[in-house]
Amino acid sequence: xxxxxxxxxxxxxxxxxxxxxxxxxxxxxxxxxxxxxxxxxxxxxxxxxxxxxxxxxxxxxxxxxxxxxxxxxxxxxxxxxxxxxxxxxxxxxxxxxxxxxxxxxxxxxxxxxxxxxxxxxxxxxxxxxxxxxxxxxxxxxxxxxxxxxxxxxxxxxxxxxxxxxxxxxxxxxxxxxxxxxxxxxxxxxxxxxxxxxxxxxxxxxxxxxxxxxxxxxxxxxxxxxxxxxxxxxxxxxxxxxxxxxxxxxxxxxxxxxxxxxxxxxxxxxxxxxxxxxxxxxxxxxxxxxxxxxxxxxxxxxxxxxxxxxxxxxxxxxxxxxxxxxxxxxxxxxxxxxxxxxxxxxxxxxxxxxxxxxxxxxxxxxxxxxxxxxxxxxxxxxxxxxxx
Amino acid sequence: xxxxxxxxxxxxxxxxxxxxxxxxxxxxxxxxxxxxxxxxxxxxxxxxxxxxxxxxxxxxxxxxxxxxxxxxxxxxxxxxxxxxxxxxxxxxxxxxxxxxxxxxxxxxxxxxxxxxxxxxxxxxxxxxxxxxxxxxxxxxxxxxxxxxxxxxxxxxxxxxxxxxxxxxxxxxxxxxxxxxxxxxxxxxxxxxxxxxxxxxxxxxxxxxxxxxxxxxxxxxxxxxxxxxxxxxxxxxxxxxxxxxxxxxxxxxxxxxxxxxxxxxxxxxxxxxxxxxxxxxxxxxxxxxxxxxxxxxxxx
Numbered sequence: 040x041x042x043x044x045x046x047x048x049x050x051x052x053x054x055x056x057x058x059x060x061x062x063x064x065x066x067x068x069x070x071x072x073x074x075x076x077x078x079x080x081x082x083x084x085x086x087x088x089x090x091x092x093x094x095x096x097x098x099x100x101x102x103x104x105x106x107x108x109x110x111x112x113x114x115x116x117x118x119x120x121x122x123x124x125x126x127x128x129x130x131x132x133x134x135x136x137x138x139x140x141x142x143x144x145x146x147x148x149x150x151x152x153x154x155x156x157x158x159x160x161x162x163x164x165x166x167x168x169x170x171x172x173x174x175x176x177x178x179x180x181x182x183x184x185x186x187x188x189x190x191x192x193x194x195x196x197x198x199x200x201x202x203x204x205x206x207x208x209x210x211x212x213x214x215x216x217x218x219x220x221x222x223x224x225x226x227x228x229x230x231x232x233x234x235x236x237x238x239x240x241x242x243x244x245x246x247x248x249x250x251x252x253x254x255x256x257x258x259x260x261x262x263x264x265x266x267x268x269x270x271x272x273x274x275x276x277x278x279x280x281x282x283x284x285x286x287x288x289x290x291x292x293x294x295x296x297x298x299x300x301x302x303x304x305x306x307x308x309x310x311x312x313x314x315x316x317x318x319x320x321x322x323x324x325x326x327x328x329x330x331x332x333x334x335x336x337x338x339x340x341x342x343x344x345x346x347x348x349x350x351x352x353x354x355x356x357x358x359x360x361x362x363x364x365x366x367x368x369x370x371x372x373x374x375x376x377x378x379x380x381x382x383x384x385x386x387x388x389x390x391x392x393x394x395x396x397x398x399x400x401x402x403x404x405x406x407x408x409x410x411x412x413x414x415x416x417x418x419x420x421x422x423x424x425x426x
Numbered sequence: 427x428x429x430x431x432x433x434x435x436x437x438x439x440x441x442x443x444x445x446x447x448x449x450x451x452x453x454x455x456x457x458x459x460x461x462x463x464x465x466x467x468x469x470x471x472x473x474x475x476x477x478x479x480x481x482x483x484x485x486x487x488x489x490x491x492x493x494x495x496x497x498x499x500x501x502x503x504x505x506x507x508x509x510x511x512x513x514x515x516x517x518x519x520x521x522x523x524x525x526x527x528x529x530x531x532x533x534x535x536x537x538x539x540x541x542x543x544x545x546x547x548x549x550x551x552x553x554x555x556x557x558x559x560x561x562x563x564x565x566x567x568x569x570x571x572x573x574x575x576x577x578x579x580x581x582x583x584x585x586x587x588x589x590x591x592x593x594x595x596x597x598x599x600x601x602x603x604x605x606x607x608x609x610x611x612x613x614x615x616x617x618x619x620x621x622x623x624x625x626x627x628x629x630x631x632x633x634x635x636x637x638x639x640x641x642x643x644x645x646x647x648x649x650x651x652x653x654x655x656x657x658x659x660x661x662x663x664x665x666x667x668x669x670x671x672x673x674x675x676x677x678x679x680x681x682x683x684x685x686x687x688x689x690x691x692x693x694x695x696x697x698x699x700x701x702x703x704x705x706x707x708x709x710x711x712x713x714x715x716x717x718x719x720x721x722x723x724x725x
Contacts, residue, residue, distance in 0.1 A: 090434050095454075103622040
């Protein structure tokens with residue numbers, strides 16, 4: 040495409056090709072808008088498009104929005120602009136053999152993952168003799184459930200209420216207020232000016248209200264299959280309501296699903312979930328998954344204002360010790376750790392499973408939550424627990 | 427307007443200039459900086475802590491010979507603290523002094539709310555500078571969404587209104603560099619308005635170049651070993667991976683102890699200086715003398 044036969048002023052065909060690139064990225068899940076197409080054409084006309092590397096750098100800076108897009112960009116750029124015989128085609132996301140150092144780093148990380156997975160598999164081969172549910176289930180799951188209309192509206196209403204109440208949490212920092220606990224001296228003087236320097240109306244400072252950030256860790260193993268979709272819909276409704284909710288699903292592995300849930304297009308959200316949810320409905324290794332969360336995501340996602348909500352029945356096939364250790368660390372980082380157990384709603388339920396017993400000492404709150412009604416009942420408790 | 431072929435040279439030239447300012451930039455970053463000048467759009471730089479995001483702005487300021495104005499974001503930062511404040515102590519004093527003044531109340535008020543009593547905070551400072559400055563908005567993800575929305579408005583219009591003074595229009599357009607650690611999702615609106623750059627941990631070659639530029643005292647062999655060591659440390663399972671600043675600190679610490687070569691026999695010195703590289707207790711406990719000796723031997 041980019042041969043030197045074109046003049047400085049790009050011909051219509053070339054301009055269309057360039058403009059089409061943003062559509063191509065959009066189809067690949069990039070958050071580019073209509074204005075971007077016009078912008079890249081205008082910019083490229085100004086800077087020139089004959090140098091492939093320069094074009095790549097410029098488009099990358101203009102069209103990427105976050106780290107995930109940044110990593111996928113090079114492969115997509117090649118796929119779109121290079122003629123097929125020169126294309127380094129990619130099956131996964133980032134396996135293009137570019138000499139670019141950053142890509143090489145990613146590839147190494149990827150290989151590490153593969154290696155680790157195979158090691159884990161060997162370990163699993165031993166364990167499989169003892170319990171069948173440790174196997175990762177590869178069967179496909181129908182994510183049409185994700186957008187079921189009847190229940191969704193109620194869930195959305197509940198999550199809106201939840202989000203609204205969360206916003207009332209107070210922070211130690213103060214801001215100007217009409218009335219409050221402490222006098223705001225600059226504000227008072229500012230107001231006194233209109234009365235000739237006499238401080239008649241006082242200004243106050245009060246606690247700022249701010250809600251905690253939320254991290255949701257949803258257990259989607261087989262034993263949770265009755266509740267997984269319910270909670271996933273709940274997470275999606277909550278994500279629509281609040282901007283900084285991070286959602287993860289876990290079974291034998293941990294997967295981040297925030298981006299998929301945030302997609303406003305229900306169909307695309309389903310597609311994304313399909314890709315992510317390999318292993319859905321298999322066994323559970325809660326401790327291992329929480330440990331992975333601590334290692335990979337907690338340094339960024341969890342801080343002293345973050346509340347972590349774990350949704351799981353506590354049936355764990357991993358080591359209880361590992362679960363204890365992982366929760367202990369999580370507890371140290373996070374502001375609150377709340378555990379929602381769907382089984383706990385049943386009468387006569389006691390936290391007897393090994394996993395639950397290991398977890399209990401490190402939780403701020405354990406509440407039942409099997410359906411909308413029970414969850415609504417315990418909502419005040421959860422809010423209190425997150426405070 | 428620049429001819430297409432020249433653009434590549436411009437990128438290379440900017441890279442050289444940045445390097446002279448002590449910053450090793452990849453070509454994509456240099457290209458984005460040039461684009462930022464062309465399009466007058468902010469540059470959003472993301473990456474882990476310690477990969478040199480803030481340095482981008484500093485180096486850019488050095489290359490352009492411009493002033494660097496820095497706004498450090500924190501939780502609870504509001505528009506006031508970022509924009510302007512009235513120097514109310516002085517105003518109070520002035521009110522007292524003006525009590526026996528014969529002028530009208532309106533004239534007095536105009537006096538009290540004149541620019542003399544205005545404390546410029548970074549954002550106002552940046553748009554009223556004589557020369558275009560580099561405005562660094564550091565760790566924008568720490569500030570809350572309300573502030574982000576406000577920032578967005580400022581960055582699109584480059585004007586702000588002060589009720590007592592009226593609207594202040596930008597006399598110069600600052601070059602805006604925004605950094606984020608990714609602790610919070612930034613709004614799509616902000617992302618769309620900015621050019622984007624993701625900075626990863628440096629490759630061996632890049633980090634070696636950085637060490638050679640910033641710590642010339644570390645001779646060739648030692649610099650290579652140090653970088654090799656740090657690169658293997660980054661591959662370990664750590665809570666907090668060392669950044670470039672840590673590498674440089676550690677290099678300085680080793681030089682101070684007179685270390686000229688890293689190998690097993692130097693495990694003692696390495697352990698002593700490791701506090702410059704490893705910053706949490708859990709990570710530190712992973713570095714037993716045996717581990718250090720093994721990593722050092724591989725360098």
